Amino acid sequence: MQEVDVRLDRVTKDFGETVAVDDLSLDIHEGEFFSMLGPSGCGKTTTLRMIGGFEEPTRGTVYLGGRDVTNLPPYRRDVNTVFQSYALFPHLNVFENVAFGLRRKKVDKRDIDRRVREALELVDLRGFETRKPSQMSGGQQQRVALARALVNRPKVLLLDEPLGAVDLKLRKQMQLELKRIQEEVGITFIYVTHDQEEAMTMSDRLAVMRHGRAEQVGVPEDVYENPQTEFVATFLGASNLLDGELKEERDGISTVLLSGGDVVRLPSSRAPFRVGSAVRVGVRPEKIQIEADEGGEPPMGLNRVRGLLRMSTYIGVSHQYKVEGPGGAELTVWVQNLGARPAPRPGERVVLSWRPEHTFAVLPQGYAAEEEEAV
Amino acid sequence: MEQPVRSDLPVAERKGARLGRRLAPYLLGAPASLWLALFFVVPMFTMLSLSLQTCDPVTLACRLTWHVGEFPQAVGEFHAYFLRSIQYGGAATVIDLVVAFPLAYWIAFRARRKSFFLLMLLLPFFVSFVIRTLTWQFILSDQGLILGTLKNLHLLPQDFHVLATGWAVTAGIAYNFLPFTALPLYVALERIDPRVLEAAADLYASRSMAFLRVTLPLAIPGIFAAFLLTFVPAVGDFVNATILGGTSNLMVGNIIQNKFLLFTDYPAASALSAILMAVLLVGIALYSRVLGSRTIEEYV
Numbered sequence: 183m184q185e186v187d188v189r190l191d192r193v194t195k196d197f198g199e200t201v202a203v204d205d206l207s208l209d210i211h212e213g214e215f216f217s218m219l220g221p222s223g224c225g226k227t228t229t230l231r232m233i234g235g236f237e238e239p240t241r242g243t244v245y246l247g248g249r250d251v252t253n254l255p256p257y258r259r260d261v262n263t264v265f266q267s268y269a270l271f272p273h274l275n276v277f278e279n280v281a282f283g284l285r286r287k288k289v290d291k292r293d294i295d296r297r298v299r300e301a302l303e304l305v306d307l308r309g310f311e312t313r314k315p316s317q318m319s320g321g322q323q324q325r326v327a328l329a330r331a332l333v334n335r336p337k338v339l340l341l342d343e344p345l346g347a348v349d350l351k352l353r354k355q356m357q358l359e360l361k362r363i364q365e366e367v368g369i370t371f372i373y374v375t376h377d378q379e380e381a382m383t384m385s386d387r388l389a390v391m392r393h394g395r396a397e398q399v400g401v402p403e404d405v406y407e408n409p410q411t412e413f414v415a416t417f418l419g420a421s422n423l424l425d426g427e428l429k430e431e432r433d434g435i436s437t438v439l440l441s442g443g444d445v446v447r448l449p450s451s452r453a454p455f456r457v458g459s460a461v462r463v464g465v466r467p468e469k470i471q472i473e474a475d476e477g478g479e480p481p482m483g484l485n486r487v488r489g490l491l492r493m494s495t496y497i498g499v500s501h502q503y504k505v506e507g508p509g510g511a512e513l514t515v516w517v518q519n520l521g522a523r524p525a526p527r528p529g530e531r532v533v534l535s536w537r538p539e540h541t542f543a544v545l546p547q548g549y550a551a552e553e554e555e556a557v
Numbered sequence: 558m559e560q561p562v563r564s565d566l567p568v569a570e571r572k573g574a575r576l577g578r579r580l581a582p583y584l585l586g587a588p589a590s591l592w593l594a595l596f597f598v599v600p601m602f603t604m605l606s607l608s609l610q611t612c613d614p615v616t617l618a619c620r621l622t623w624h625v626g627e628f629p630q631a632v633g634e635f636h637a638y639f640l641r642s643i644q645y646g647g648a649a650t651v652i653d654l655v656v657a658f659p660l661a662y663w664i665a666f667r668a669r670r671k672s673f674f675l676l677m678l679l680l681p682f683f684v685s686f687v688i689r690t691l692t693w694q695f696i697l698s699d700q701g702l703i704l705g706t707l708k709n710l711h712l713l714p715q716d717f718h719v720l721a722t723g724w725a726v727t728a729g730i731a732y733n734f735l736p737f738t739a740l741p742l743y744v745a746l747e748r749i750d751p752r753v754l755e756a757a758a759d760l761y762a763s764r765s766m767a768f769l770r771v772t773l774p775l776a777i778p779g780i781f782a783a784f785l786l787t788f789v790p791a792v793g794d795f796v797n798a799t800i801l802g803g804t805s806n807l808m809v810g811n812i813i814q815n816k817f818l819l820f821t822d823y824p825a826a827s828a829l830s831a832i833l834m835a836v837l838l839v840g841i842a843l844y845s846r847v848l849g850s851r852t853i854e855e856y857v
Contacts, residue, residue, distance in 0.1 A: 236755055256758040269756040273774045282770075283760035334760070 185212040186248070187370045188233055188338055193242030195228050195394075202228040204394035205242075210338075210372060215364050217373045217381040220391035221417070226374045227266075227342055229391075233372065234340050235259045247337055257286075262331035263340040267347070268323045270315040276302070276326050277311040283334040301333035304363060321352045328363070338370045345380065357384055378418050382406065390414045406466075408452055412544045415464050422470070422513045423462040424487075425546070428455055438463050438543065442508020446485040448541035461543045467514040469540040472503055475531035486535040489513065491528050501525055505532060608827035617821060627828035635812055635829065639836065642808040645723060646792035649730035653738035653787050654780065656731075661742035661779075662772075666751070675743070678736050686733065690800045693729050694720065697801070721803025729797035737786040745779020746772070781845065789837055809833055 188210040195203040203225040210216045218226040231237040232244055235256035244252045251259050262283065271279050280301055284294045302308055305325035315323055324344060331339055344360075345353045361384050364371045375381050381388045382402040389396040390405060390413070398405050398414045409415035415423065426440040436450045438461060446463055455461060465485075475488055492512075493504040496519075503515040503526070513534060517525075526532050608627055612619040632639075664674045681689055696702060697719045707713045719725050749772060757767035795810030802808075809829060816826035 234759060236758075255763075256755070257761045257763055261759075263756070263759045265752055265756060267750070267752055269750065269752040271753060271756070271771060273771075282757070282762070286761040286766060330756075330760070 186210070187212040187214075187246070188372065189243075189245040189248075190229070190233075191243040191245065193229070193232060193239045193244065195225075195232060195237060196240045201394055203232070203239075206394065206396060208389060208396060208399065210370060211387075213368050213370055214386040215361070215371045215373065215384055217375060217385040217388040218391055219375055219378055219381040219388050219418070221376055224391040225394035226376075226391050228394075230263075230340050230342055230372060230374050233338070234261055234263045260337040261340055262334050262336040262338075263342065264324075264327045264331050264344045266342045266344065268315075268327040270323055270326055270330070272315055274314075275311065276307065276313050276315070276318075279315065279326055280330045280333050282330065287334070297333050298329075301329040304332065304366070305329045305359075320348050321356065324348060324356065328360075332363070332367060332369070335367075336369065338372060339364075341371060341373045343375055344373075345375075345377075353380075360384065382418070390418055392417075407540075408542050409464065409544065412462060412547050415542070415544055420467055420514060421464045422467060422511075423464045423544070424507065424511050424513075425509075426461055426463050428453060428457055428459045428461050428543070431457055435538070436543070440487070440508060442487065442511060444487045444508050446487075446541060447538045448485075448543060449539055452539075452541065453543035455543065455545065460546060462546050464542045464544060465536050465540055467502075467516045468518075470513070470515045470534050470536045472505070472515045472517060472526060473533050473535075474526050475533045483538070484535040485538055485541055486533055487513075488531065488533055491526050491530050491532045494525065494528050503532075505534060507534070604827045604830055607823050608831050610824055612821075612823055614821075617823075619823060624824070627824045628832065631825060631828045631832055635809060638807060638809040638812050639833070641723070641806070642792045642810065642833075643836075645727050645730060645798075645806075645808060646788055646794070648727045649734060649791050650738070650784060650788040652727070652731040653735050654742075654783060657735060657739035657742055657783065658776075658780075661739050661746055665743055665746035665749075675740075678739055682736060687796060687800070689733060690729055690796055693725075693732065694800050697725055697728075720801060721806065723802070723806050725801040726798050726806050726808070729801045730791045730794055733794075733797065734787045734791050737790070738783040741782035741786060742776065742779045745776045745782070749775050784844070785841065789841075792837060793833060 186209045188208070190206055190208040193203055193206050194201065206225070206229060208229075218229060220226050228237060232239050233246075235251070235254060235258075239252060242252075243250055246259060246261065256263075271282065274282070277298055280298045281294050284297060289297070298311075299308070302310065305328050307322065307325050307329065310318070310322065310326075315326065318326070324347075327344070341360075345356050348356060357380060360371075373381070373384065385402055387399065387401050388405060389399040391397065392413050397411045398409065405414060406419055409418060409421070412423065415421040424440050424442070424446075426438040426446070428436060429439045429445075430437040431450050431453075434450050435447050436453045438446050438448070438453070440446060440463065448463070453461065471484075472491075487507050489505040489507040491503055492506050495502040495504075498519065500519050501517045503517070505513045505515060507513045515534060606621060607619065609621060609623050609625065610619040611622040611624050660678070664671055664678075668674050697704065699705075699718045699720065700708070704713065704717065704719065708715055708717070719728075753775075754767055754771060757771045758764075762770060792808075793810050795808060795814050798806055798808040798811050813826050813829045813833075816822045816829065
């Protein structure tokens with residue numbers, strides 16, 4: 183149904199000994215807002231640069247709109263880039279910066295004038311035509327960079343951490359702005375960021391990357407609700423992970439025996455592993471209910487563990503609890519501050535419960551150690 | 558209640574510290590100002606006043622007579638030397654810019670060991686200016702390594718010579734001043750953010766177009782500085798003309814030197830120097846109008 187706009191087919195990029203991108207295959211659909219998310223050194227920027235033509239893959243093929251562009255230089259690709267540092271031309275004013283691409287393509291003079299003005303209007307920078315980049319704020323330079331790329335009406339727009347240098351408040355505003363512009367112009371956006379919130383709020387689909395590979399690709403909700411690796415579970419949002427062993431799989435329900443002795447259940451589709459595998463069972467902090475342990479049985483069908491409330495932090499809109507669970511595992515719980523129930527106090531015994539369909543399982547992979555090595 | 562202790566220093570001393578801070582820029586600038594005053598402003602005014610003095614040719618005692626006759630005489634008698642100086646200096650500067658630009662470009666963008674190549678560029682500076690020029694005399698001599706060999710092979714007529722021509726002087730100046738051209742160009746090119754060139758490539762500029770539309774305009778301050786640092790001393794040079802130029806290719810620097818040292822005609826020498834300075838200043842002012850200071854301010 184949807185056209186594939188950009189296809190990476192088993193692309194690898196080596197820089198000497200280091201493998202920046204490792205046998206990566208990706209399909210990006212026409213008109214979608216696609217994010218590549220990951221920590222520094224995960225290969226996201228290198229991937230973007232290979233699509234833009236600034237790096238040549240060591241192996242593999244890059245397709246743009248079905249055409250093999252692997253060996254084409256950037257100036258012969260129908261993509262444009264918004265660079266991390268904006269990379270505006272310091273010797274040209276805003277108008278000439280935006281007009282640069284059109285002039286190179288020998289667009290008619292009157293068309294250039296009209297299109298540049300339209301592009302500046304799109305990014306809300308009318309009246310800035312004669313300013314030099316050095317006379318503008320970071321946010322304004324950012325918009326110029328965006329206009330300079332969009333004015334060429336590329337098939338695909340590549341954005342390399344475009345909001346990395348603007349402050350938090352402006353970043354939130356620019357996120358919405360970018361999303362609006364993308365919907366308005368309908369161009370495929372490929373967006374590189376290390377900010378998971380940014381990726382989630384803006385993307386139609388995202389790829390969580392690590393060590394030059396895509397750990398998981400999907401719509402933000404799916405990736406968040408059902409992370410398939412330990413890395414995804416901890417990088418995209420926070421997760422509580424408990425060690426256990428997959429004991430049984432019956433009628434679409436899998437059972438895991440936690441190392442603390444409790445038993446939890448989850449849909450088998452969320453634990454596609456062999457019975458007997460060592461797994462880590464995950465649940466997001468906001469999915470957990472916390473109650474004082476009065477010895478009673480919680481409602482049927484819920485997963486539950488008992489623990490000791492170690493710390494309670496009041497954040498206003500919510501409470502954050504740190505609970506020492508079975509086997510000494512620490513669990514984090516976020517509870518919206520509805521004021522309905524009295525908040526449990528540190529030192530109290532508590533019961534944590536959550537629904538099986540909010541549970542996921544991943545294979546343990548010692549990600550913390552690998553992460554250090556990657557940086 | 559006890560007041561918080563703000564400072565251990567008495568009030569007067571704190572005032573002194575504030576005063577010191579206000580004076581700091583002037584204090585820091587003082588050595589350079591003093592230097593300029595002593596070794597530039599004073600000599601310049603001495604020179605200007607000397608050009609308006611009359612000296613006793615025997616005792617060399619001079620006094621200020623406001624005699625302006627030296628100026629028209631200097632122009633009338635030596636204008637050919639001025640023109641020749643500008644011609645040689647200008648040609649050498651153009652040669653240096655043409656040679657140094659690719660060199661600086663290569664070091665700035667392509668070379669792996671930048672400092673090594675910069676050192677190679679500067680290494681000739683470690684040899685005396687005069688010795689370097691004398692070496693060129695040796696290399697270019699009529700029966701020397703190059704011309705001698707070519708003549709023996711009958712590739713050149715026996716009476717062919719390079720020494721004692723304007724070519725030799727221009728080549729000598731170009732050789733001697735090359736680092737003055739290359740270094741400012743290198744600095745300007747090195748400062749260009751390579752991502753800006755990537756942006757140009759992204760916006761459909763081929764390599765040559767990116768060079769023409771981005772690299773070259775961004776290098777203009779460097780080209781301007783390189784031009785100044787090469788052209789000004791090149792025009793005033795007299796060593797190359799003395800050693801490589803023979804007797805018929807003297808430059809205005811030679812005349813000034815002779816007037817000072819040989820004929821001890823201080824007023825004439827001063828007038829020539831003043832005219833040279835004025836010509837260069839006017840020339841540079843016009844030149845900077847075209848591509849200089851306005852753009853430079855925008856980049857800094």
